[in-house]
Every structure is written in structure tokens, then in C-alpha cells.
Amino acid sequence: MRDVTDPAARGRGLIESDGLRFRAAEGRFLAVYFGFLQCPDICPTTLMDLRVALEHVDVAVAERVDVVFVTVDPERDTAQALGEYLTYFFPRFHVLRDDDVVLQRTLDTFLASAGVKRDAAGDVIEVTHTAVLYLVDAHGDVVVEWPFGTRSQLLADDLTQLARTVLMQ
Secondary structure, X not given: OOEOOOHHHEOOOEEEEOOOOEEEOOOOEEEEEEEOOOOOOHHHHHHHHHHHHHHHOOHHHHOOEEEEEEEOOOOOXXXXXXXXXXXXXXXXXXXXXXXXXXXXXXXXXXXXXXEEEEOOOOOEEEEEXXXXXXXXXXXXXXXXXXXXOOOHHHHHHHHHHHHHHHHHO
């Protein structure tokens, strides 16, 4: 994984990614989201819902979740801007900002989609992306898919239950 954020802000526990498959460290989870910085509503709403959920679970549960933001607009989403933006939501996180080939392979792995449409002058006129928050376990499996609009309390409940399951193993 190409983590382009400020090293002081990076998450811990991410042990593997080849741009296709993410894996959390044993006993941990990755909350993976595809988005872009200029998104007016869906991205910030989803990130805030996750932030609130992590604030409302037990600290031991929150510590088991690492956030991964995959930018679908790497041309405009600079490393510095991504770091500044995500710091507003989370104290630690990872970012995947890569070329179109790796981005498309990553989208395909999650069965997600994204696109950047440009006009004849090359200016961006529309960015689209799958609005799902994915929770990935240590095996690299997606264990939960939360669609846009999932309440933060439901996210917190799911995270608590899944963390208990991991602790009992």
C-alpha cells in the first residue's frame, strides 16, 4: 500500500496490501472507503458517521479499527491535502493514492466502481464512486459492507460485536 499521509498520522496494524487486497493485523479490522476530497456530501458524511461510531465504542474496540481511504481522484487529491482532510476525522489512518491501473484493480477487488469525467478542455466535471464502507478482517475478507446512510450507532454496534467475536477466538 502506498501510504502517502504524514508518517506521524499513519495508522498501525496494516500488514499487507498489494493494491488489490488489504489485510488487517491479527485481531484488527480495516474500515476501507473509496472517495475524493471535493465530494460535497457523501464522503464527509460517511467519514463523520465512522468517526462518531468509533467515538461511541469501547476504546479497546476503536483501537482495533484502522481507517483506509482510497482516493478515486488521485490527480487532484494531493498527499498533503489528504493528510490534512483525514486528520479532521481520525487520529490515525492510511491512504491509497495510486495510478489508474492500481486504483481500478483495487476497485475490482471490492466490486466497487468509480469514474472521473472530464470535459473537452480536460476539466473535471463529475466524479462518481461506490458509496459503501467496507470492513476487512485479518484474512483480507470483507466482513461487513455498510451502504451510505448507515447510522453511526449501527456501525458502532457492528464493530462492538465483531470485536467481541475476534476476542473470543
